Amino acid sequence: MAEVIIDNVVKTYGSTIAVNHVSLTVNDNEFVTLLGPSGCGKTTTLNMTAGLIEITSGIIRIGGKVVNDLDPKDRDIAMVFQNYALYPHKTVYQNLEFPLRMRGIDKAERDQRVRNAAEILNISMLLDRKPRQLSGGQQQRVALGRAMVRNPAVFLMDEPLSNLDAKLRVHMRSELKHLQLRLGATVIYVTHDQLEAMTMSDKIAVMSQGKVQQYGTPTDVFHHPANTFVASFIGSPPMNLINASVVHENGQYGLKNSNLHYIPQSARVQAVLARAPSQDVVVGIRHTAMPLALNGHAKENTIMGEIYTVEPTGDTTFVHIKLGDQHVISSTPDASYMARTGDAIALKLDEDHLHIFDAESTTSLIH
Amino acid sequence: MTSIPIQVNPAAILKPKKRRTLLKTTLIYVGLMLFALFAALPMVWMVSTAIKPRTAVFQEPTNIIPNNPTMDNFIRVTQPLTPSGRYFGTYFLNSTIVSVASAALSVVVAAPAAYAFSRFRFPGKGAAYFAVLARNMFPLIVFLIPLFTLMTSLRLTNTYGGLILAYLTFTLPLSIWLLKGFFDGIPPELERAARIDGCTRFGAFFRIILPLTTPGLAATAIYSFVQAWNEFPYALNLAFSTNMRTLPVGMTFFFSENSSDWTGLMATAVIISVPVVIIFMFLQRYFVSALTQGAVKA
Numbered sequence: 033m034a035e036v037i038i039d040n041v042v043k044t045y046g047s048t049i050a051v052n053h054v055s056l057t058v059n060d061n062e063f064v065t066l067l068g069p070s071g072c073g074k075t076t077t078l079n080m081t082a083g084l085i086e087i088t089s090g091i092i093r094i095g096g097k098v099v100n101d102l103d104p105k106d107r108d109i110a111m112v113f114q115n116y117a118l119y120p121h122k123t124v125y126q127n128l129e130f131p132l133r134m135r136g137i138d139k140a141e142r143d144q145r146v147r148n149a150a151e152i153l154n155i156s157m158l159l160d161r162k163p164r165q166l167s168g169g170q171q172q173r174v175a176l177g178r179a180m181v182r183n184p185a186v187f188l189m190d191e192p193l194s195n196l197d198a199k200l201r202v203h204m205r206s207e208l209k210h211l212q213l214r215l216g217a218t219v220i221y222v223t224h225d226q227l228e229a230m231t232m233s234d235k236i237a238v239m240s241q242g243k244v245q246q247y248g249t250p251t252d253v254f255h256h257p258a259n260t261f262v263a264s265f266i267g268s269p270p271m272n273l274i275n276a277s278v279v280h281e282n283g284q285y286g287l288k289n290s291n292l293h294y295i296p297q298s299a300r301v302q303a304v305l306a307r308a309p310s311q312d313v314v315v316g317i318r319h320t321a322m323p324l325a326l327n328g329h330a331k332e333n334t335i336m337g338e339i340y341t342v343e344p345t346g347d348t349t350f351v352h353i354k355l356g357d358q359h360v361i362s363s364t365p366d367a368s369y370m371a372r373t374g375d376a377i378a379l380k381l382d383e384d385h386l387h388i389f390d391a392e393s394t395t396s397l398i399h
Numbered sequence: 400m401t402s403i404p405i406q407v408n409p410a411a412i413l414k415p416k417k418r419r420t421l422l423k424t425t426l427i428y429v430g431l432m433l434f435a436l437f438a439a440l441p442m443v444w445m446v447s448t449a450i451k452p453r454t455a456v457f458q459e460p461t462n463i464i465p466n467n468p469t470m471d472n473f474i475r476v477t478q479p480l481t482p483s484g485r486y487f488g489t490y491f492l493n494s495t496i497v498s499v500a501s502a503a504l505s506v507v508v509a510a511p512a513a514y515a516f517s518r519f520r521f522p523g524k525g526a527a528y529f530a531v532l533a534r535n536m537f538p539l540i541v542f543l544i545p546l547f548t549l550m551t552s553l554r555l556t557n558t559y560g561g562l563i564l565a566y567l568t569f570t571l572p573l574s575i576w577l578l579k580g581f582f583d584g585i586p587p588e589l590e591r592a593a594r595i596d597g598c599t600r601f602g603a604f605f606r607i608i609l610p611l612t613t614p615g616l617a618a619t620a621i622y623s624f625v626q627a628w629n630e631f632p633y634a635l636n637l638a639f640s641t642n643m644r645t646l647p648v649g650m651t652f653f654f655s656e657n658s659s660d661w662t663g664l665m666a667t668a669v670i671i672s673v674p675v676v677i678i679f680m681f682l683q684r685y686f687v688s689a690l691t692q693g694a695v696k697a
Contacts, residue, residue: 134597
């Protein structure tokens with residue numbers, strides 16, 4: 033296993049910039065996810081690491097060696113593709129054996145390694161089948177097996193779970209993580225599914241428009257989003273973002289828009305507002321930090337809105353609320369909560385979990 | 400409240416629809432039968448004439464099934480010792496050499512070309528692909544004079560090479576188009592996986608992509624073979640010496656040399672058709688899938 037250093041890498045197609053000065057360090061035995069919407073440059077970054085796409089500028093190192101000009105086959109990597117890319121005319125055994133055969137490994141050792149990988153992945157009984165005779169989950173395992181047999185320095189995975197049905201995906205998620213720990217593998221994993229990224233990764237690189245927006249642990253990107261993009265991309269439902277202006281009245285800073293007038297009580301938020309570079313800010317708050325202020329609770333220092341829809345999901349009920357022309361989501365653990373569209377509702381704000389972003393640069397003002 | 404049983408006569412509901420379907424089906428079948436007759440009648444006539452004695456050809460009334468069927472015509476046109484069969488072996492050999500070589504070269508050249516059109520981005524790609532397809536917009540005969548001039552100045556008239564080159568001008572464009580359809584249908588991840596697993600780009604093409612394209616390669620080869628096998632005007636003008644003629648050209652000499660030997664002509668026509676029919680019978684499945692794939696995905 034080895035570390036991967038992606039240093040200031042750029043990829044352009046004509047005048048289009050697909051990947052814009054991306055730098056990432058993936059440590060040995062680390063599971064790193066490139067997360068972002070389609071077209072954000074995550075797959076391009078992965079393919080450049082694999083050597084399938086030439087880089088325009090920058091340096092990629094695998095295990096300390098610059099690999100910019102090496103063919104994919106000479107980079108000591110293995111890749112798992114979204115559509116598995118199993119060779120349809122070869123049996124499972126031949127699929128698993130192919131990378132070993134290409135490297136001139138002798139027959140006895142090939143056989144031993146193929147059977148070993150098949151054992152680990154529980155596909156020993158499928159070795160004589162052709163890929164089209166397998167279910168999606170089985171094909172997925174064969175694809176993993178073909179990557180494993182070589183003991184590569186790095187595993188590259190391009191949305192390997194997105195072709196599986198929802199239930200199997202959850203199952204394979206834990207298996208994949210378990211396998212990574214067991215093999216002590218370095219993994220670079222590409223997905224647009226933030227839940228996959230959160231559950232499996234040691235670190236997440238959130239990407240958008242060819243740039244890394246934030247690179248950190250799952251906890252980090254969830255609790256300390258660097259900008260509004262990360263805030264809205266991580267978490268389900270996404271973080272509520274409310275446009276507001278900073279006002280200064282009676283020696284206190286407050287947040288104001290056409291439907292909102294809120295004076296934060298915490299010294300932390302007051303300090304943040306005091307150093308806001310402009311008065312236009314975006315307030316970020318997750319649904320859990322903005323509970324409903326139901327009957328019997330103090331109505332002081334709440335914000336008022338009206339019910340849009342109520343979505344019971346079993347253990348949590350999500351409540352969509354209109355704050356003037358803005359739309360936010362709150363939640364309540366009360367599974368029997370009911371409300372009518374148009375009802376007035378008060379929301380409390382947990383100021384310890386309040387995020388303030390600069391409206392123009394979208395970066396977080398909390399450090 | 401008493402419930403009134405609702406009586407429905409299924410026939411009353413089904414009848415109008417059924418009748419319409421039946422009428423439609425009948426019309427479709429009648430139409431198809433007319434087409435089948437249109438296509439099959441010349442063939443039937445050909446076989447019928449081929450097994451008639453020479454004297455029975457113009458007998459009236461015409462019998463589709465001859466009174467005294469005979470294999471004499473086949474023997475006459477293939478026997479080296481008879482005047483009309485003297486060159487049959489040579490013509491047959493020429494046709495085989497030219498057609499097999501055209502088919503083989505078409506596949507060998509078209510496969511990498513089609514792969515490049517399917518996978519790579521390169522300057523002038525659109526124009527080049529259009530140029531390949533544009534060839535099919537013109538009838539063969541349009542290119543005959545330029546080809547003749549070219550072959551004459553290259554001293555390639557009356558050679559296998561010249562005729563094969565001329566045949567490649569029409570077999571290659573369609574082969575490239577057919578095979579591109581096949582390559583487009585293969586996910587590029589397969590060769591990416593192969594390159595990561597240890598293949599070079601060429602190795603991935605050779606070990607993974609080509610084996611998956613076998614039906615396409617077979618269809619392309621058949622198509623090219625049949626085109627070359629049946630071709631007449633180029634063969635007539637580019638390979639005109641007696642020992643270089645192909646079967647379709649050789650057939651025409653049943654008119655001049657033997658004052659319209661219809662039975663000999665038809666017997667030869669039957670013999671020429673046999674390889675094509677056999678090839679189609681075995682490989683038509685590939686051929687149909689190749690044509691439809693190319694059509695949808697090109």
